[in-house]
Amino acid sequence: MITVYVPCDSAALSIGADEVAMAIECEAALLGLEIDLVRNGTRGMLWLEPLVEVATPAGRIGYGPVRPEAVADLIAAGLLDGADHELNLGVVDELPWMRDQQRLCLARVGITDPLSPEDYVANGGNAGLRRALSMPPADVIAEVTESGLRGRGGAGFPAGIKWKTVADTEDDLKFVCCNADEGDSGTFADRIVMEGDPFSLLEGMTIAGYAVGASEGYIYLRSEYPDAAATTGQAIETAREQGWLGDDVLGSGFKFDIHLRLGGGAYICGEETSMLESLEGKRGMVRAKPPIPAITGLFGRPTVVNNVLTLTSVGAILADGGQGYAALGLDRSRGTQVFQLAGNIKHGGVFESAFGISLEKLVNEYGGGTLSGRPLRTVQVGGPLGQYIPADGLDIPTDYEAFAAAGAMLGHGGIVVFDDTVNMASMARFAMEFCVAESCGKCTPCRVGSVRGVETIDKIVAGVDRDRNLTLLNDLCDLMVDGSLCAMGGLTPNPVRSALQHFPEDFSTLEAGQ
Amino acid sequence: MTIQTTTDLQEVVEAVVREHRDERGPLLVVLQDIQRRMGHLDPDVVPLVASALNLSRADVHGVVTFYHDFHEAPRGAVTIKLCRAEACQSMGAEAVVAEVKDLLGIGIAETAADGSVSLDQVFCLGNCALGPAAQINGRLYGRVDRDTILDVLRSDLQGETLSEAP
Known part of the structure; x- marks a missing residue:
């Protein structure tokens, strides 16, 4: 029987993958051909979605982007045999985009049926968990520390140190919380992993639980991702049936279970203490630190809070050893990062690579520059709180410290590209407007300062007392940085100030133009 | 559209709270479930949930108004x-x-x-x-x-x- 793959990833669905899958089934039935249609995760080349693959002796051959109305022609032209066609991309694994990656977090994403436990195990799943369970918990932590793994949520805190703090804090109840509130614009790697290989997240959480002595895990997933919620929820059920979760994980005697919780559409709940409040069923108001969540976390108990990709990396680290992982990367940024190419970009998608690859190479070589074909003007990295980097400043190695030295932020690895039609005063204003909408309200500089920020930018653009208002805006940014508990108020000045610094001409449109 | 009476609401709230009673910190989950069933969170839900979960009305109102996902008025089809x-x-x-x-x-x-x-x-x-x-x-x-x-x-x-x- 011929195996055909059509992704079930929500990005693929958003441009017709379900309709393509249905058309393939109908067409095959009409022709009396028996096919095995697998709904895999995405390969991450989102500009080629819906990407149809067919298994051949030479490997999986891809066709894309496939429109539902093109399916009949494609099958008539021999798609099921991997025949030539203008949409034939060749063997998918041999495409430069695929070949040049080092896929650890994405090892199985796009390859397997995301909800098939057999596929998971056949492709290396649970190897890390099995090895971890054969080791003393302290050795598991040592391995993660040795790997140099840092939190992928954006802050880059060493995972091993966080885990050790939780392990060293005595309590009869501890938690592992996965922060899957991926609210930053330009980031979707967590979603792609949860929709494409959800068991790997569960495996990473279970390893974390074993290492620190926790018995319960919570995944806090944003409600904007209903497909990821459905897949992850089913994966949890299956993992329980398989004995990968529950009272006796893989027959080791270790007890661990995972619960899925949905957010309420509040960006701020991606901040770890706000997320903990929300998990407790409260308003997502940020907590002051200390106490740190590792000691006083969910319901006051010691809690590991890690991002989806941090936890997904753990499985690979334990399976192949921390040393091998640490061999990848640059300086203090070890291992791989799943970069997300987004916005006005020709080739958007996810690209997993060892740290160190330059931003320029990601955007212009793999990303192919802007989709509009117009000159690239700026790139925002690290979400809405990241700086705008001008087109001539992209030659930065992707490394937490190198980005910081260049006055930018790597964050969660989301890269948003803008062409020359962007108005940077509008983007600066939007950063403040976003903070107005999403501030939890606890700190006045964030709650009120952002409102004043919008007003002040409006005055600057309108040419009202320009110099004095620029001074005021700078002052306001200082206050937000100094007087906010978390990154929401503290980092909102990043996009504002970088827009002002690199594109001052956009802030005097009216003066110049009218 | 059926008219929601307070008795209807009471039944829904009780059923939902019963279903989630054993979960840790269930308020958000309970409100999400009620909204899923009723389409929105009528202001009359607040005292019912507060009483069922032994919380203050302020606690419940605070959560309802914090999250963008919760709606106090009926939504479009x-x-x-x-x-x-x-x-x-x-x-x-x-x-x-x-x-x-x-x-x-x-x-x-x-x-x-x-x-x-x-x-x-x-x-x-x-x-x-x-x-x-x-x-x-x-x-x-x-x-x-x-x-x-x-x-x-x-x-x-x-x-x-x-x-x-x-």
Whole structure:
């Protein structure tokens, strides 16, 4: 029987993958051909979605982007045999985009049926968990520390140190919380992993639980991702049936279970203490630190809070050893990062690579520059709180410290590209407007300062007392940085100030133009 | 649409609370479940949930009003969420938002008077490489413009006439 793959990833669905899958089934039935249609995760080349693959002796051959109305022609032209066609991309694994990656977090994403436990195990799943369970918990932590793994949520805190703090804090109840509130614009790697290989997240959480002595895990997933919620929820059920979760994980005697919780559409709940409040069923108001969540976390108990990709990396680290992982990367940024190419970009998608690859190479070589074909003007990295980097400043190695030295932020690895039609005063204003909408309200500089920020930018653009208002805006940014508990108020000045610094001409449109 | 009486609400609240009683910190989960069943969170829900979970009404009201997902008034038959985050803006999302507002004759966070459509803004749907993105009745769409939204609306409203704003 011929195996055909059509992704079930929500990005693929958003441009017709379900309709393509249905058309393939109908067409095959009409022709009396028996096919095995697998709904895999995405390969991450989102500009080629819906990407149809067919298994051949030479490997999986891809066709894309496939429109539902093109399916009949494609099958008539021999798609099921991997025949030539203008949409034939060749063997998918041999495409430069695929070949040049080092896929650890994405090892199985796009390859397997995301909800098939057999596929998971056949492709290396649970190897890390099995090895971890054969080791003393302290050795598991040592391995993660040795790997140099840092939190992928954006802050880059060493995972091993966080885990050790939780392990060293005595309590009869501890938690592992996965922060899957991926609210930053330009980031979707967590979603792609949860929709494409959800068991790997569960495996990473279970390893974390074993290492620190926790018995319960919570995944806090944003409600904007209903497909990821459905897949992850089913994966949890299956993992329980398989004995990968529950009272006796893989027959080791270790007890661990995972619960899925949905957010309420509040960006701020991606901040770890706000997320903990929300998990407790409260308003997502940020907590002051200390106490740190590792000691006083969910319901006051010691809690590991890690991002989806941090936890997904753990499985690979334990399976192949921390040393091998640490061999990848640059300086203090070890291992791989799943970069997300987004916005006005020709080739958007996810690209997993060892740290160190330059931003320029990601955007212009793999990303192919802007989709509009117009000159690239700026790139925002690290979400809405990241700086705008001008087109001539992209030659930065992707490394937490190198980005910081260049006055930018790597964050969660989301890269948003803008062409020359962007108005940077509008983007600066939007950063403040976003903070107005999403501030939890606890700190006045964030709650009120952002409102004043919008007003002040409006005055600057309108040419009202320009110099004095620029001074005021700078002052306001200082206050937000100094007087906010978390990154929401503290980092909102990043996009504002970088827009002002690199594109001052956009802030005097009216003066110049009218 | 059925008229919700306080007794109906009471029954729903009791059933939902019973279902989630053993979960840790269940307030958010309970409110999500009630809204899933009732379509919105009537203000009368607040004292009922407060009493059932032994919380103050202020606690419950505070949570209802904190999260963008909770709605205190009935929603349209179709909910359109348009992404206004940076990646979608780089692909012209602001123009799509303006056009859809014009098309529907309602603003962001409003529901059409005939109860057909609610329009919301959202900051990121995780479809940042295929923007502008929209979510219509929970389903994700990429590379949207005014016309795709109109097509989906027509099919989701299943032939009900959609009056375009002049």
